[in-house]
Amino acid sequence: MAVPGYFPSAFAPTRQAARGPRLQAFPSRNKIAGLAILHSRFGPALALRVQVRTARRLRRHEGRDGRGQSAKEAAMRNQHDTDIEPQPVSSPTDYVLQELQLYGYRPFEDEPDPRPLPEGHVLAASIADIFDALVVSMTDTRLEPDLEQLLWGAVNLFHRATSRIERDLDDNEVSQKRLQREQDGSEIKSVELERLTAQGQTLLERRGAFELMRDQAAEHFERHTHSIWRPRSGSIVNHGNLTAAMIDSRDFLAAKKHADTHALLPPGPKVAVTGGLDFNDHRLIWAKLDRVHAKHPDMVLLHGGSPKGAELIAAKWAHNRKVPQIAFKPDWTRHAKAAPFKRNDAILDTLPIGVIHFPGTGIQDNLADKARKLGIPVMRFGAA
Numbered sequence: 001m002a003v004p005g006y007f008p009s010a011f012a013p014t015r016q017a018a019r020g021p022r023l024q025a026f027p028s029r030n031k032i033a034g035l036a037i038l039h040s041r042f043g044p045a046l047a048l049r050v051q052v053r054t055a056r057r058l059r060r061h062e063g064r065d066g067r068g069q070s071a072k073e074a075a076m077r078n079q080h081d082t083d084i085e086p087q088p089v090s091s092p093t094d095y096v097l098q099e100l101q102l103y104g105y106r107p108f109e110d111e112p113d114p115r116p117l118p119e120g121h122v123l124a125a126s127i128a129d130i131f132d133a134l135v136v137s138m139t140d141t142r143l144e145p146d147l148e149q150l151l152w153g154a155v156n157l158f159h160r161a162t163s164r165i166e167r168d169l170d171d172n173e174v175s176q177k178r179l180q181r182e183q184d185g186s187e188i189k190s191v192e193l194e195r196l197t198a199q200g201q202t203l204l205e206r207r208g209a210f211e212l213m214r215d216q217a218a219e220h221f222e223r224h225t226h227s228i229w230r231p232r233s234g235s236i237v238n239h240g241n242l243t244a245a246m247i248d249s250r251d252f253l254a255a256k257k258h259a260d261t262h263a264l265l266p267p268g269p270k271v272a273v274t275g276g277l278d279f280n281d282h283r284l285i286w287a288k289l290d291r292v293h294a295k296h297p298d299m300v301l302l303h304g305g306s307p308k309g310a311e312l313i314a315a316k317w318a319h320n321r322k323v324p325q326i327a328f329k330p331d332w333t334r335h336a337k338a339a340p341f342k343r344n345d346a347i348l349d350t351l352p353i354g355v356i357h358f359p360g361t362g363i364q365d366n367l368a369d370k371a372r373k374l375g376i377p378v379m380r381f382g383a384a
Contacts, residue, residue: 123212127217127220130217131151134150134154135151135224147224148227151221151225152221154221155217155221156231156232158213158214158217159231161210162207162214165203169207172196172203173200179193228315228316266300267298267300268298268299268324269296269298269300270302270326270351270353271299271352271355272347272355272356272367273289273311273355273358274357274363274368275309275310275313275314275358275360276310276358276359276360277306277310278309278360279309280309280313281358282313284381285313288379289318289356296353301317301318301323301325302326302328302347302350303315303325303326303327303328304327304329304340305329328343328346329343340363340366344367347367348367348371348374348376352376353377354376354377355368355371355378355379356379357379357380358382359382
């Protein structure tokens, strides 16, 4: 028995029936009120049957209109759901790759690199081939104006590699000193220190190889361009042989303060040379420097590192005579207009045994006057 007006008649078509079944996920307020009337008037048994029938209809509608899923639809969806698929078993190749990542050979991390260094004659031949290939392919073409800059960059490539290894050596030295302080007798600390020591030895050998390649490349640069290769900054030092080394003044002063860097402290009496940018009497300059060199064969030449003029000629003389030279370039960024005069003070701080003065500007005269006040002999040459 039903409440009048609540359930529509099976034979009476309604507007809702014409539009199709009304699909709702939850019963409306009217249905809830009707269930309460059923419970109060006809007892809980009839109300319970109506609730069960309504719940079945709602569950059936959810599976059909997409708000819910039937058991078959859920099973079909799970077949293509990657989130619930079991993870595949690791293949042998994957296992080998993981082992290599965890325990594979790492140069400088697990043990020193056992591979040998290349032979010296092989390196020299390779450098010669690089320069010959560039010169042959670009000479007598529209690219020839760029040839000198490219050859300079080829030398600078090995120079920068040497500088990078120098930084690695500094880090290695710091690590070794730290481990020496932390030694407690344990095997772990001892093995780690031995590893760093072997790594430092390998870095020293690599630095020597790159210095050889840089020197070979600089010789080919000079042969093809008829000019001396000089870096933009930093020092050219061959730790195997200090002959004809060109040392930056900042490196020299830092090495003098920290006397542990012997390669940047060339022994021998120091002779300073100063001259203007427009003074180009190379015969006079070479003759006077040869006279001083004959008296002091182990001399070290100090100059201002000018890009032209008397100091450039003196630098080329030192390169040709295999005399160590120290270039004191003005630090324009730090001292601005006072940079040349601060540079003069830095030269005189090294206490040279004499100053060779060629005509120039007030900057050269300033160096000569300060040297004379310090009791350093000044030799003037050229027109006043």
